[in-house]
Amino acid sequence: MAVPSRPAAGTLIICPTSVLRQWAEELKTRVTSSANLSFLVYHGNNRTKDPHELTKYDVVLTTYAIVSMEVPKQPLVGEDDEEKRKHDSPIRHMADKKRKGSPSSSKKCMKNGNETQSALLQSSVRPLARVRWFRVILDEAQSIKNHRTQVARACWGLRAKRRWCLSGTPIQNAVDDLYSYFRFLGYQPYADYGSFCSMIKNTISRNPTNGYKMLQTVLKTIMLRRTKGELKILLLQ
Missing domain, CATH: 1.10.287 (Helix Hairpins)
Structure with a gap:
């Protein structure tokens, strides 16, 4: 029996429930009408069960809780x-x-x-996992910092061409927090837990000075840092 191909969709933004409505409001007020941007808040018991419905919108907003319920969990590795x-x-x-x-x-x-x-x-997979997203954005990405959690493993399982992590505090507890981001981003070789440990985590444990220098080099290739002051300037433009 052939497995049907996934329909292509736009951008999926995943955020905590507490800021879901704020995201919707920002899209309404910050995006110009000339952009003609369409978006859907995918949340609540009455959300669509048809994956093709999600492909009709430029942006789909949902929460980590919904992703955790709908997307098959990727296995732990390591x-x-x-x-x-x-x-x-x-x-x-x-x-x-x-x-x-x-x-x-x-x-x-x-x-x-x-x-x-x-x-x-x-046939049992829910809509979020049945489409191919062009872009998946994790807002407050520290929500997946623990790679053993259901929500982290669900986010890894989303199909997407582009992946972003947004966070003001990417490392909250230890350098181990970074592994889950690398896994979500598919950033090799660090998306493999064994490689992450041997090349980053253990290196920092043995020699913190050299280890953190190497980590900074790694992060510079994938991280774009913006201060609050810079964001204010961008919003005023």
């Missing part, structure tokens, strides 16, 4: 997975021993099973 594999492997090995049937029939069954599972998964 230390957590390694620990899980250690516990799972003996059980999996025993199951393999007990499995009967010829190799060819097993492969055929597995193939059919994967196709059915993929089709069922696609």
